[in-house]
Structures are given as structure tokens and as C-alpha cells.
Amino acid sequence: MNLLLLPGDGVGPEIAAATRRVLEVLAETCGVPIAIEERAIGFASLAEEGTTLPDAVLERIPQVDGTILGPVSHFDYPPREAGGINPSAALRTHFALYANIRPCRSRAGLGILRKPMDLVIVRENTEGFYSDRNMHAGSGEFMPDEDMALSIRKITAKGASRVARAAFALARTRRNKVTAVHKANVLTLSDGLFLREVRKVAAEFPDVELEEVIVDAAAALLIRSPDRFDVIVTTNMFGDILSDEASELCGSLGLGGSINAGDDICVAQAQHGSAPDIAGQGIANPTSLILSAAMLLDWLSSPAAAVLEAAVEDVLDTPATRTRDIGGTLGTAEFGEAVCSAIRRL
Ligand SMILES: NC(=O)C1=CN([C@@H]2O[C@H](COP(=O)(O)OP(=O)(O)OC[C@H]3O[C@@H](n4cnc5c(N)ncnc54)[C@H](O)[C@@H]3O)[C@@H](O)[C@H]2O)C=CC1
Ligand SMILES: CC(C)CC(=O)C(=O)O
Known part of the structure; x- marks a missing residue:
């Protein structure tokens, strides 16, 4: 190869x-x-x-x-x-490369966790706050004037659906549980759309349990009860932050593998x-x-x-x-x- x-x-x-x-x-x-x-x-x-x-x-x-x-x-x-x-x-x-896949698990004697962690964060990788419409044109940010900067957080049905499918397919090879991490209580439209698509995909995988957790609670639960998570599916920036948290809890940022996967x-x-x-x-x-x-x-x-x-x-x-x-x-x-x-x- x-x-x-x-x-x-x-x-x-x-x-x-x-x-x-x-x-x-x-x-x-x-x-x-x-x-x-x-x-x-x-x-x-x-x-x-x-x-x-x-x-x-x-x-x-x-x-x-x-x-x-x-x-x-x-x-x-x-x-x-x-x-x-x-x-x-x-x-x-x-x-x-729409799915950023980051497994994270605790190992004896490493990290500050007192409970076992064995999870995979499947992060939407092409949209959210980091959407880069065109690599030569800049990210989804702009400044209408020098005292105001705006960031566009792009969520699409297609983006949410394809990453959700990757997460559910992965859960089937593990412990059959997907946790959708979101902030739809505040970001009603964007994370509302993300959740809508995750729920649709969940219906195609009746053997896989879906739970929904708000991102701030998810950050705390990773520390309090990491063993409740199997596969986490989430949007780009939330996944970026939570995966660093999970790796460090297990010992070091230097420990976690990661792939950016598309269809081919x-x-x-x-x-x-x-x-x-x-x-x-x-x-x-x-x-x-x-x-x-x-x-x-x-x-x-x-x-x-x-x-x-x-x-x-x-x-x-x-x-x-x-x-x-x-x-x-x-x-x-x-x-x-x-x-x-x-x-x-x-
Ligand atoms: N995927 C990528 O290429 C990424 C690039 N960056 C870029 O990296 C640069 C540095 O960013 P930072 O915020 O400092 O994050 P960082 O991840 O490079 O480092 C954070 C801390 O973790 C430690 N660390 C990271 N990897 C380690 C390893 N393999 N072994 C031992 N210790 C390790 C560092 O020494 C540092 O104390 C910036 O330019 C940032 O934009 C940041 C995140 C992801
Ligand atoms: C392009 C960035 C989103 C890189 C990064 O922060 C990451 O891969 O974790």
C-alpha cells in the first residue's frame, strides 16, 4: 500500500x-x-x-x-x-472528510480518571464554526467593521446525517449506544437541525440506543461518569474540545489516535x-x-x-x-x- x-x-x-x-x-x-x-x-x-x-x-x-x-x-x-x-x-x-473519529480509553495507571473510559468521539468535521467554504477564501468568519467580528456556524441536514450514520454504524460494532451532544436549548435552529437529523438516522438503527446530552453537561459527565458513553456524535467545535478533554483525562493529549474519514x-x-x-x-x-x-x-x-x-x-x-x-x-x-x-x- x-x-x-x-x-x-x-x-x-x-x-x-x-x-x-x-x-x-x-x-x-x-x-x-x-x-x-x-x-x-x-x-x-x-x-x-x-x-x-x-x-x-x-x-x-x-x-x-x-x-x-x-x-x-x-x-x-x-x-x-x-x-x-x-x-x-x-x-x-x-x-x-466529514467524520473525525477519535477513540479514547483509560489505561491502568494513566491519567486522573477514577472510572473506566472507553468511548469514541465522532465529530462532524467540515461544518460548524470551522467550515472553510473554500480554502483560498477563508473560514466562515467576517468583520462588518473593525469593532465587530462574526462567525458563521454552518449546520446542514446532509452534514449532520452523514456523520450520524458513521456514528451509528460504529456503535453497532461496539456497545450499541450513541450519545448526541448538542446545545439545542440555546442554538435552537442549528443544533435543532443537527438533532433532527441524528434522530432520523437513529430510526434506521433500532438496535442502537440514542441519548441526547447538552454539551456543558457532557463535559462534566466525561469526568463524573465516563463509563456511560460509548459513541458520542457531535458538531465540529464541541467534538474538538471534548476529545482533548477525554484524552487528557486518560493521561495525555499525546495518546489519542484520530482519523479524518470521508467515503473514499x-x-x-x-x-x-x-x-x-x-x-x-x-x-x-x-x-x-x-x-x-x-x-x-x-x-x-x-x-x-x-x-x-x-x-x-x-x-x-x-x-x-x-x-x-x-x-x-x-x-x-x-x-x-x-x-x-x-x-x-x-
Ligand atoms: N490538528 C492540528 O494540526 C492542530 C494544530 N494546532 C496548532 O498547534 C499549535 C499549538 O497549539 P496548542 O494550543 O499549544 O496545542 P497543542 O496540542 O500543540 O499543545 C497543548 C499542550 O499539550 C502538550 N502536547 C501536545 N501534544 C503532545 C505530545 N504529543 N506529547 C507531549 N505533550 C504534548 C503541549 O506540549 C502543550 O503543553 C497552534 O498553532 C495551533 O493552532 C492545534 C490543535 C490541532
Ligand atoms: C483545523 C482545526 C479544527 C484543527 C483542530 O483543532 C483539531 O483537529 O483538533
Whole structure:
């Protein structure tokens, strides 16, 4: 299989190198041919090609089997006119990667949770406050005058319906429960529409329970009773925030895998940002990107996905082979090597 690796900014190149090494060892050990091609995006391509998202990358994505995207420092990018495009948002919109799928589960001895968590957040990925109508035209924000800024929160029946279907189909492979997280008590029209579509899809899945929880309560319930959740379906920004909360509760932002999935294209992407505060030190936890790569392999129906996931779990189980963010001492590359050893051993 052909994979495209886009390292990104900040800790991106460090965790991408660890992920690449792990995939190469996985390919060798499992006898699965994986060819990895790397291209620059972010500040690296801005310096070389004048844009953080070169057209050649956009053209290549549909030609490969899957893409692995490192985190990007888009908050520091120059304006669009000067080549600053947020690759993360642009790819999601351009390729209709409508479902951002973020599993999160507690592991013994990690995180501050006192109850088990094993859930998946399925986040609508192309609309809400982050809808990017056209990657060259800007997001759904504008300023009628210099003292007023407006953000459009776009919700469509089509967007809500397709992400809801992804969530219900996923729940069927798990514990048959979907929680729709919303703020329809205030955002009556937009979240009202979201809920209307979720309920319609729920009717197609009578074996899956639907519950509805308001987002502020959901944030609290993730801490109080995380075990009540199986699959959460929600709009873009709510899912963005809740998935970081869930990951951190389980130990670190550096732990959660994530894919951006459309009907035909999948982009694996770490849950976290470019972590500029620790970039260049070789200490970032590469687990999130490695598990995202495992999710991509699973999306591609590769049996190597389960091997990779088991290897990561094996390494995380042992306090001596953890990275610093979760109380260990290993650096990024060393953690990657520990995963490689586990792949060979398992
Ligand atoms: N998908 C993406 O590419 C995203 C990009 N960003 C961008 O990233 C930049 C930094 O954003 P922040 O708000 O600082 O969020 P961040 O997620 O980069 O970092 C938040 C905190 O978590 C820590 N952290 C994150 N990933 C880690 C890892 N793998 N191992 C150990 N510790 C880790 C960081 O050191 C920092 O203390 C900004 O330019 C932002 O726009 C933010 C979120 C997502
Ligand atoms: C394009 C942004 C919505 C990226 C982000 O914050 C995320 O993926 O969590």
C-alpha cells in the first residue's frame, strides 16, 4: 500500500519520523508491503514553495491509499494571501472528510480518571464554526467593521446525517449506544437541525440506543461518569474540545489516535497540535500519530492494524517504556523503538 506522510510543524517531524520507523518495521515483520512517500507542508513548504499546502500535495492525496498528517502550527501562519493555509481544515473540507473519529480509553495507571473510559468521539468535521467554504477564501468568519467580528456556524441536514450514520454504524460494532451532544436549548435552529437529523438516522438503527446530552453537561459527565458513553456524535467545535478533554483525562493529549474519514479518502492525524513548547527536544509522545496510523490501516482493512495497536498497548502498559508526559523517561525516538521491539516480539 502507498502512504503519503506529511510531517507538519513543531513536534510534527519528530513524531512523523517515529511513526515512519514503526510502519517500516511493521511492514517488514507482518509481510505487508507499505511504501511511504514524504512531502513538505506547513512552514517547510512555505519556505520552499510559498504555501503551507502545495497543490502537488492536494493532487497526490487521492492517488495514494492513505495519508498521515502531522500537526501544524496554523495559529502562527501568515495570512492566506501570503501562503498561509491551514492544511488540517483545508483537507477536511476539500476531500469531504466529514467524520473525525477519535477513540479514547483509560489505561491502568494513566491519567486522573477514577472510572473506566472507553468511548469514541465522532465529530462532524467540515461544518460548524470551522467550515472553510473554500480554502483560498477563508473560514466562515467576517468583520462588518473593525469593532465587530462574526462567525458563521454552518449546520446542514446532509452534514449532520452523514456523520450520524458513521456514528451509528460504529456503535453497532461496539456497545450499541450513541450519545448526541448538542446545545439545542440555546442554538435552537442549528443544533435543532443537527438533532433532527441524528434522530432520523437513529430510526434506521433500532438496535442502537440514542441519548441526547447538552454539551456543558457532557463535559462534566466525561469526568463524573465516563463509563456511560460509548459513541458520542457531535458538531465540529464541541467534538474538538471534548476529545482533548477525554484524552487528557486518560493521561495525555499525546495518546489519542484520530482519523479524518470521508467515503473514499482517509487522513490519519494526531489529536493534538504542534506543541511548540516542546518542539525540537525529542520528548513529544508519538503515540497519538502512531495510533492514528493504526486507525488508517484498519480503515484500509489491513490486518497489520491490530498488530500495531497491540504493540502500542504493550509498550504503554509498562511504566519503564513511557514518555515524559505520562510519567516516563523515554524520548520520542526511543518510544518508537520500543514499539518496534514490541511488534517483533508479539
Ligand atoms: N490538528 C492540528 O494540526 C492542530 C494544530 N494546532 C496548532 O498547534 C499549535 C499549538 O497549539 P496548542 O494550543 O499549544 O496545542 P497543542 O496540542 O500543540 O499543545 C497543548 C499542550 O499539550 C502538550 N502536547 C501536545 N501534544 C503532545 C505530545 N504529543 N506529547 C507531549 N505533550 C504534548 C503541549 O506540549 C502543550 O503543553 C497552534 O498553532 C495551533 O493552532 C492545534 C490543535 C490541532
Ligand atoms: C483545523 C482545526 C479544527 C484543527 C483542530 O483543532 C483539531 O483537529 O483538533
